[in-house]
Amino acid sequence: MSHALAYCGFLHRQEISLPNSGVRSAAVQALAEGELRLLWSEVEWPFNPADLQKNAVEFHGVVQHVFRQTAVIPFRLLSVLSNRSELAAFAAENAQAFVADLERLKDCVQMECVVYPAPGLAPGHSGSGAEYLRERAAMLRLIEQQVADLKQRLHAVARDLRVREAKSGTRLFVLTERGKESEFRNLVEQSPLPGKLSRRMSGPWPAAQFLSDSVSAPQVAGAK
């Protein structure tokens, strides 16, 4: 059964080029609601989990194609609507909030840095429980200090900054002006990294961590 797979939303400009094909080589179409455009494809649903990795890269390609040119609000890959009419209703209902976020984030990109225990140095379970807890507390303090140092340094380029604990480590999300990506990387690299820690930078990404609540989890008529 085919469904409407939404990729991203952006503000219309004549010069923005669109990708020819998207997930599973489906044609990429633009749905217009005022100045808002939603990119979508009609795809066979459900996806085969075995193809999820390939589909994710194809999806990413569509979003990046537009994001290279302008700010976008990405949808998550596994979010689909039943058909074009449902997508159009979604756009009509949420256009105002989408446009407001796109205006607010129009010159911005999201950069990320994750700080985590160096490979092989995460607190293990080889010793006693008390020893494990001591190691874990020490590691958390080390990560907290590193994150605090990064926050201070990145203040120079950050319009906004969020920190989130994840199983993979502590993640910093920095909202910065498009074009300041190198400055972000330089500032991170200037921060001394203790030998027990690793860190990884990535970006630029669409500013998904800085969307308003009404956009990141919008109302959908008829959703269960």
Added chain:
Amino acid sequence: MPSEFESITLSEPGEGETSLLEIIDHVLNAGVVIHGSLVISLAGVDLVYVGLNVVLTSVETALRNLQSAEEKRSSR
């Protein structure tokens, strides 16, 4: 103004898997969530209705496995 996208390409030697991991993480975990029901196929045969959170939890497990493999490789 041009931006730099080199860090998330798939072709960088030695970083392909990490970049792919980040791409998968982002397309599944970052952005607009449309709450509703999803359908996935298991083993290409059965259709199972599940909530979005269940799918994302499964994906998170897969991502952890990928990251663990990447860490093992980099520690060699």
